[in-house]
Amino acid sequence: GQQLNQSPQSMFIQEGEDVSMNCTSSSIFNTWLWYKQDPGEGPVLLIALYKAGELTSNGRLTAQFGITRKDSFLNISASIPSDVGIYFCAGHPTSGTYKYIFGTGTRLKVLA
Amino acid sequence: DAMVIQNPRYQVTQFGKPVTLSCSQTLNHNVMYWYQQKSSQAPKLLFHYYDKDFNNEADTPDNFQSRRPNTSFCFLDIRSPGLGDAAMYLCATSSKAGIAQNIQYFGAGTRLSVL
Numbered sequence: 001g002q003q004l005n006q007s008p009q010s011m012f013i014q015e016g017e018d019v020s021m022n023c024t025s026s027s028i029f030n031t032w033l034w035y036k037q038d039p040g041e042g043p044v045l046l047i048a049l050y051k052a053g054e055l056t057s058n059g060r061l062t063a064q065f066g067i068t069r070k071d072s073f074l075n076i077s078a079s080i081p082s083d084v085g086i087y088f089c090a091g092h093p094t095s096g097t098y099k100y101i102f103g104t105g106t107r108l109k110v111l112a
Numbered sequence: 113d114a115m116v117i118q119n120p121r122y123q124v125t126q127f128g129k130p131v132t133l134s135c136s137q138t139l140n141h142n143v144m145y146w147y148q149q150k151s152s153q154a155p156k157l158l159f160h161y162y163d164k165d166f167n168n169e170a171d172t173p174d175n176f177q178s179r180r181p182n183t184s185f186c187f188l189d190i191r192s193p194g195l196g197d198a199a200m201y202l203c204a205t206s207s208k209a210g211i212a213q214n215i216q217y218f219g220a221g222t223r224l225s226v227l
Contacts (some may be wrong), residue, residue, distance in 0.1 A: 003154060016115075030214070031214040033215065033216065035218075040220065040221070040223065041199075041220055042116075042118075042204075042218035042219050042220045042221040043155070043202070043218045044218070045215065045217065045218075048123075048214075048215050050214070086152055088154060088155075090216065092214045098143045098162055098167075098206065098208070099132075099160065100155060100157075100158055100216055102154040102155055103151070103154065104119050104153075104154055105152065105154055107152065
């Protein structure tokens with residue numbers, strides 16, 4: 001099925017560093033969701049974005065809905081060891097559907 | 113409290129032996145989804161229900177079936193599991209109305225092993 005381009009695929013960073021990841025699509029979306037998935041668990045919703053240009057924060061996490069509606073960014077500030085996991089973006093297309101398109105994931109490892 | 117509950121968390125079955133995974137939700141959401149996820153890949157949609165309307169993905173094998181007897185429950189039946197069906201199975205829900213619209217909530221998943 002269709003997937004979003006998510007980058008980077010993986011990141012190794014030092015504790016305390018900031019992290020940025022993004023998703024891009026050739027299609028327009030009306031909602032962007034960002035999830036974190038720990039090993040052996042289901043994805044947990046971090047941030048939901050509904051409007052082009054919207055900037056939303058959740059603690060150390062900040063995400064933005066791109067102006068073109070074809071991309072989204074997630075930033076994590078001052079990373080800590082528990083930020084380790086896989087981050088997925090998911091987009092909801094504007095056309096009448098209940099399906100979501102998932103990014104390929106960014107695997108984050110934080111070195112203490 | 114968990115809002116999307118999957119049981120069991122871990123399931124071991126034998127090659128060819130039918131298995132059923134269950135999902136329940138306390139959110140009263142219209143839409144329920146089943147995904148298959150392998151090796152830290154993105155979740156792959158198998159099918160979804162809008163209320164009782166069933167929507168199968170074109171590439172979902174016939175080996176996978178689903179039932180939704182009521183709003184709260186949804187089941188994934190694998191009629192004859194093969195080794196390639198070993199994966200994490202994720203249930204999710206979404207609402208199509210109100211401020212929570214378009215947000216998809218996942219259960220903790222069921223890890224299926226096939227021996």
